[in-house]
Amino acid sequence: MAVAYRGRRCFRTIRAPLSLERECLLKRPRASARRVHIPTFFDLDRELFNAAWIPIAHESELAAPGQYCALDFFGERIVVVRGADFAVRGFLDRCVHRATPLTEGAGGALRDLCFTCPYHGLKFDLAGRADPRSAPWVGVKEGSHLAPVRVYTFMSFVWFCLSPTTPDLPAWMGAPPQWLLRASLHALRLGRRRVFEAAANWKLLVQNFQESHHFSTVHPSLEARTTWRRSTSSVVGDKWFGGTMELAVDAETVSETGKLDGRPPVAHADDLRCVHDALLFPAWLTSLQPDYFLSYRLIPKAIDKTTIMTDIYFHTASRADDMSPSDVYTFWDRTNAEDRAICERQQRGVSQPSFTTGFYAPVEDGQHAFDQRVAAYYLERDGDDV
Ligand code: FES
Numbered sequence: 001m002a003v004a005y006r007g008r009r010c011f012r013t014i015r016a017p018l019s020l021e022r023e024c025l026l027k028r029p030r031a032s033a034r035r036v037h038i039p040t041f042f043d044l045d046r047e048l049f050n051a052a053w054i055p056i057a058h059e060s061e062l063a064a065p066g067q068y069c070a071l072d073f074f075g076e077r078i079v080v081v082r083g084a085d086f087a088v089r090g091f092l093d094r095c096v097h098r099a100t101p102l103t104e105g106a107g108g109a110l111r112d113l114c115f116t117c118p119y120h121g122l123k124f125d126l127a128g129r130a131d132p133r134s135a136p137w138v139g140v141k142e143g144s145h146l147a148p149v150r151v152y153t154f155m156s157f158v159w160f161c162l163s164p165t166t167p168d169l170p171a172w173m174g175a176p177p178q179w180l181l182r183a184s185l186h187a188l189r190l191g192r193r194r195v196f197e198a199a200a201n202w203k204l205l206v207q208n209f210q211e212s213h214h215f216s217t218v219h220p221s222l223e224a225r226t227t228w229r230r231s232t233s234s235v236v237g238d239k240w241f242g243g244t245m246e247l248a249v250d251a252e253t254v255s256e257t258g259k260l261d262g263r264p265p266v267a268h269a270d271d272l273r274c275v276h277d278a279l280l281f282p283a284w285l286t287s288l289q290p291d292y293f294l295s296y297r298l299i300p301k302a303i304d305k306t307t308i309m310t311d312i313y314f315h316t317a318s319r320a321d322d323m324s325p326s327d328v329y330t331f332w333d334r335t336n337a338e339d340r341a342i343c344e345r346q347q348r349g350v351s352q353p354s355f356t357t358g359f360y361a362p363v364e365d366g367q368h369a370f371d372q373r374v375a376a377y378y379l380e381r382d383g384d385d386v
């Protein structure tokens with residue numbers, strides 16, 4: 001156990017160093033590596049996520065001035081809003097007076113194009129500046145404003161980062177996979193957003209996303225559309241992990257019917273016979289289907305609890321009735337529930353006190369690479385006297 005000091009705060013953190021033995025096990029080639037039960041240090045996870053760029057909204061969700069999206073993130077609440085000048089800005093969502101959050105829920109449109117504190121009525125414009133005249137009884141100082149958060153718009157998504165030292169988004173993420181760049185991300189429209197919690201560590205959920213050979217046992221209906229035997233995985237650069245799954249010959253897309261039903265493509269014409277998955281480290285899971293785009297944002301809540309934000313986007317040219325296709329939603333409701341159940345079950349196994357290591361199956365190169373990335377971060381931070 002180490003004691004960490006930060007500013008005036010002093011707190012104890014559980015930072016038993018990963019043993020050299022474990023480090024060596026992970027650094028072996030996949031075939032001889034032993035799966036390491038990487039101890040979860042929640043404060044290290046918080047640092048890892050705080051140093052990352054996190055997607056918070058698709059641009060289309062912030063189309064007009066006053067439209068905002070918000071996210072609860074490791075105890076902070078982040079809000080991004082489209083300004084009157086059409087710039088997107090990010091703030092910590094708490095009033096300068098007594099810290100009351102100014103917004104509720106995941107997003108919407110601000111009335112009167114300003115934030116209004118629900119406690120004592122102080123207003124802030126879309127650039128975060130307090131208006132002292134809006135609530136003179138509060139006595140806010142001229143020039144007070146909401147605490148800014150870094151934001152960046154890239155690949156048609158709006159991202160935020162809580163660290164001032166992380167490089168700008170394009171440099172931080174490196175080159176995205178080609179199939180993602182050539183998809184019609186600019187033309188996406190949110191069909192449905194669902195938020196739920198899984199009683200599992202975030203890394204188990206990432207690893208589950210990375211492999212397909214659980215399809216035949218866990219997801220018979222997904223196996224029928226994209227068999228794991230025709231799937232691949234790859235590592236693209238420093239931050240991206242990818243995978244492809246070939247569609248069955250009788251399937252046009254992944255859904256209950258397997259049919260496009262006239263929905264316009266989101267994937268490029270060259271990419272219509274495969275589903276393409278990409279994980280952006282640490283935990284943005286994306287899956288490009290021919291006619292829709294799946295986004296899973298994982299936010300760790302505890303050692304064994306993760307919030308999962310599931311977004312399904314369709315092409316903006318879709319007809320209104322194509323925006324809620326029950327054959328797509330029913331398919332993924334079931335598949336996501338199956339994943340959640342198996343990961344929660346695995347969590348109960350890795351939580352057993354006597355558990356130490358597993359091993360990597362021959363098709364788990366991607367998981368091995370991900371584990372190495374996480375372990376390297378933990379080891380690097382473990383040595384810091386932060
Ligand atoms: S807490 Fe916001 S005006 Fe008082």
Ligand SMILES: [Fe+2]
Nearest residue numbers: 208214219339
């Ligand atoms: Fe799965």
